[in-house]
Amino acid sequence: MNVTRNCLAACNQVLDPTPKDRDLFLSVTNCFQEDIVFLVDSSGSIYRQNWQTILDFMKNIVRDFTIGPNNVRIGVAIFGDDVQPMFQLNTYSSQFEILNAIDRIPFLDQTTNTPAAIRYMRNVMFTPRNGDRPFAPNSVIIITDGVPRVPTDVNEARRLTLQEANLARSQGVNIFTIGIGPELTRDFLVQIANQPSNQYVFQVNQVRQLETILNQVSNAACGNTPPPTPPSESFTLLGLVVVYGCWCLCTILTCTE
Numbered sequence: 351m352n353v354t355r356n357c358l359a360a361c362n363q364v365l366d367p368t369p370k371d372r373d374l375f376l377s378v379t380n381c382f383q384e385d386i387v388f389l390v391d392s393s394g395s396i397y398r399q400n401w402q403t404i405l406d407f408m409k410n411i412v413r414d415f416t417i418g419p420n421n422v423r424i425g426v427a428i429f430g431d432d433v434q435p436m437f438q439l440n441t442y443s444s445q446f447e448i449l450n451a452i453d454r455i456p457f458l459d460q461t462t463n464t465p466a467a468i469r470y471m472r473n474v475m476f477t478p479r480n481g482d483r484p485f486a487p488n489s490v491i492i493i494t495d496g497v498p499r500v501p502t503d504v505n506e507a508r509r510l511t512l513q514e515a516n517l518a519r520s521q522g523v524n525i526f527t528i529g530i531g532p533e534l535t536r537d538f539l540v541q542i543a544n545q546p547s548n549q550y551v552f553q554v555n556q557v558r559q560l561e562t563i564l565n566q567v568s569n570a571a572c573g574n575t576p577p578p579t580p581p582s583e584s585f586t587l588l589g590l591v592v593v594y595g596c597w598c599l600c601t602i603l604t605c606t607e
Contacts, residue, residue, distance in 0.1 A: 381414075381415045381416060381421070381422045381571070381572040382416075382421065383420065383421060383422070383483070383485065383486045383487075384415075384422050384423075384486055384487050384488075384489060384571075384572070385422075385423050385425075385439050385476065385481065385482055385483060385486045385487070385488050385489070386415070386422060386423070386424055386425070386489045386490070386491065386571060387424075387425045387426070387427065387439070387471050387475050387476070387488075387489070387490045387491070388408055388424070388425070388426045388427070388490075388491050388493065389427055389428075389429060389433075389467045389468065389471055389490055389491070389492045389493070390404065390408070390426065390427070390428045390429070390455075390493045390494075391428075391429060391430075391462055391464070391492075391493060391494035391495055391496065392428040392429060392430050392434075392456075392457055392458035392459070392460065393429075393430055393458070393459075393460055393461055393462040393495070393496060393499075394459045394460065394461070395462075395495055395496050395531075395533075396457070396495055396530075396557070397557075398457050398459065400557040400558075401457040403557045403558060403560065404493060404557060404560065405452050405453060405455060407493075407560040407561065407564065408426070408452050408493075409449050409452050409453075410561070410564055411491070411564065411567060411568050411571070412424055412445060412448055412449060412452070413445065413449075414568040414572070415445075415568075415572070417443070417444060417445040417448060418443060418444070419440075419443050423439040423440065423481055423483070423486070424439065424442070424448050425437060425438050425439040425441070425475050425480070425481065426451070426452065426455065427467060427470060427471065427475065428455060428456075428458060429458075429462070429463050429464065429466060429467035430458035430459070430460025430461060430462070430463065431458075431460040431461055431463055431500065432463055432466055432500075433463065433466045433467045433469075433470040434458070435470070435474070435475070436451065436452075436455050437451050438475060438480035438481055439475065439476075439480055439481030439482060440480060440481025441481075461499045461500055462494065462496045462497070462498050462499045462500065463498065463499075463500035464492075464494060464498035464500075464507070464511045465498060465500070465507065465510035465511045465513070465514045466500065467492075468490075468492075468511065468514035468515055468518055469514050471490055471518065471523075472514070472517060472518040472521055472523060476488050476521070476523060487522075487524060488521075488522060488523045488524065489523070489524040489525075489526065489571055490518070490523055490524070490525050490526065491526045491528065491567065491571060492525065492526065492527050492528065492542065493528045493530070494527075494528070494529065494530070494534065495529070495530035495531045495533065495534065495557075496531075496533045496534065497533060497534060497538070498510070498511045508538065511542065512541055512542065515541070515542040515543075519544060524544050524550070525542060525543045525544050525550065526543060526544075526550050526551075526552070526567065526570065526571060527539040527540075527542050527543040527550065527551050527552070528552045528553070528554075528560070528563070528567065529551075529552070529553045529554075530553075530554055530555075530556070530557055530560070531555065531556070532555070534553075536551065536553060539551045539553065549570050549573070550570065552566065552567060
């Protein structure tokens, strides 16, 4: 009887969770299948001493996802004078591999070629050859601290950046922008990103403040993929019970709405 009551309590918590439990559940389960690319500004204005903080921020976002060939795939490219791919969506299939690979990403200390990065992302990274899946939503998280400066005419660089962003969105890519510091205006970040801006645009004043938006970014990125349709109610209940630590088989049959 105690076992049965515990199972029922676990189901009731899932079916009618507290706000705290609901936030935890959503942050763990929303990303079922998604292809996510990070485009990371590695220009000199980032400063070498801040680079590891940016890498740690990326790693903490990855930790919020269920990584796997049939779950969330991650790719990363950095950009300075030009874009440099670090790994593609199908390079690594485990969270452990991706976290280690992020730690090895070098700091370029160059200028800011944002349009080339977005162009490479949409033309190369989001392709079947490099792991893009037709049934999985495509999202890119752009982390940058400055206006694009390649080409050297800043107005032309901005125009090309917006042109590439428009093309990416027209291809179905969900664009998230994270601006660091005062140089980037929110208006420019909003023009690059998807709408609504309160879900796709983030800003911090300093690199060390990235952790303050970690949960917002993770939950927003996960929100682009709906959960798969379960084959039966019992399957859904089993999955939910596992999340909450109740592994009694009776739950499959007795825990219903």
